Amino acid sequence: MKITLKLFSGLMEYLPPQADGNALEIDAPAAVTPHQLIDRYRLPRDAVRVVMRNGEFVPPDERDAPLQDGDVVSVWPSIQGG
Secondary structure (H helix, E strand, C coil): CEEEEEECHHHHHHCCCCCECCEEEEECCCCCCHHHHHHHCCCCHHHEEEEEECCEECCHHHCCCCCCCCCEEEEEECCCCC
16 A cells, blocks of 8 residues: 655655655555554654544554545654754
């Protein structure tokens, strides 16, 4: 199935070179979860603050739910200011 992964801010450095800007289309196995994508691309879980699926917030306790073909998963780090 096809999933689009979008990373923002400092997490963009974890995307492979073939990414298109901040997005990567992935051929993923059926029943892949947001946590599995985070682990697959070696994003530090403690750096991941917001995960959205098709524009809707995914709470941390629901990030092991399977994704569907065509889903867009967007991931943001914690925002730091000064």
